[in-house]
Amino acid sequence: ASALKGMGVGRGDAVCIYMPLVPEHIVAILACARIGAVHTVVYGGFGASALNARIRDANAKIVITADVGYRRGKRVALKTIVDEAVVNAPSVERIVVLRRASPQLELYSEMEVDFYEIMRDSDKVCEPAVMDAEDPLFILYTSGTTGPPKGIVHTCAGYMVGTYYTTKYIFDLKENDVHWCTADPGWITGHSYIVYGPLAAGATVLITETVPDYPDPGVWWRIIEDFGVTVFYTAPTAIRMFMKFGEEWPERANMDSLRIIGSVGEPLNPEAFEWYYRVIGKSACPVLDTWWQTETGMQMITTLVGEPMKPGFAGRPIPGVVADVVDREGKPVPPGIGGLLVIREPWPAMMRTVYNNDERYRQYWSTINSCYTAGDLAVKDEDGYIMVLGRADDILIVAGHNLGTAEVESALVSHEAVAEAAVIGKPDPVKGQAVKAFVILRLGYEPSEKLKTDLTYHVRMSIGPIAMPSEIEFVQSLPKTRSGKIMRRVLKAKEMGIDPGDISTLEE
Structure with a gap:
């Protein structure tokens, strides 16, 4: 908390935390709360574009991260994702890095500081900020059915x-x-x-x-x-x-x-x-x-x-x-x-x-x-x-994680081969729901197994592994309302072999 204050973080400033599940993660959260900074924690499984969107929306002044996480016995590089995410994020002034790997990651730019080194010369006691009951404690982004995630x-x-x-x-x-x-x-x-x-x-x-x-x-x-x-x-x-x-x-x-x-x-x-x-x-x-x-x-x-x-x-x-x-x-x-x-x-x-x-x-x-x-x-x-x-709407819950259809669809559409995409959740005996994507290709691109693999990988890199479609179907058209909204429930009903309900707004 003292170290954050020393870097100019004060009441109401946003701090983005993108870390593995280690004690320092919780320390960072509580440090923000102590000085009245507003923390916004981003799950360490999200990719660079998802992290960038949250940093920019919250106007984060500091990003706290780690060099790596460890998952299934393997290192997961987090710092490289942060490096990519802070490009075009002008609000970020410093990146605090918890260095876990050996040999230690070198910190290059003047923006980057070590998690423990910044505490060495800081005051050992940090008086808690006096806050109003209605002052913000944190912003946490959750998926919406349309548009970007909601803070x-x-x-x-x-x-x-x-x-x-x-x-x-x-x-x-x-x-x-x-x-x-x-x-x-x-x-x-x-x-x-x-x-x-x-x-x-x-x-x-x-x-x-x-x-x-x-x-x-x-x-x-x-x-x-x-x-x-x-x-x-x-x-x-x-x-x-x-x-x-x-x-x-x-x-x-x-x-x-x-x-x-x-x-x-x-x-x-x-x-x-x-x-x-x-x-x-x-x-x-x-x-x-x-x-x-x-x-x-x-x-x-x-x-x-x-x-x-x-x-x-x-x-x-x-x-x-x-x-x-x-x-x-x-x-x-x-x-x-x-x-x-x-x-x-x-x-x-x-x-x-x-x-x-x-x-x-x-x-x-x-x-x-x-x-x-x-x-x-x-x-x-x-x-x-x-x-x-x-x-009741189009949020997917995959392995307990909320994913907005819009977020997955925009990741697919950001691929050069994709003109339009719609995503639904299908029942999955383990995950609860699995992601199925319907994709319309741009002219000049042909459906292939390689393209399916490329699109799956593209979603993984954009959002993270939890959002990867388990199935991709190439289609010529998508069911839409007259105002142009994709009717995902029609796709889902067809996939499940059930009645799609009211389709009076469906485009002819």
């Missing part, structure tokens, strides 16, 4: 109240707990339930760069045994992947320390719920299937510890949250009938705006009068338990 703004007081409250009372977290949330701070789950919530509640937090299936599918279970993890919070994607590998891997580890297991990121299907409860929780741990969003900042719907669990249903709104399932006029729908998930009353950790786009923020509240519209389809049962059915 969700959370503020100092309300966000902390919401994350502390939910961590302490939903997870029942105590000071002697060892809490392992397997997310990354590049997503809201990492902000709320790796960093701010558990640390505010005084728990011990476990972080690791380890992926779930390397060097083998037993590595996470050994970590739980070795470190005595008591509260474990992961994604349905990981749970479904472990199901594929069978029960022998978890059975090799002693996971008696576990007392609560949770799920986040997308709906937990009943089969995965049952497996998670029986195999990982040994039929003794409550399963917290939590529904919430980047925009809500905190958990909103789940089954509280001690309440009856219903596989497939997230649960009821937590105390203080007023949620409902309604039709498009905002009227509650009867139990068993699908509708739109809305929040009727304010809550502490609600987002305050979309950065540089207040009009987009107002859409959340104006879609259905005097309600926050979550954009999810849901159904309620007779007991008030809510089952979330999925996105």
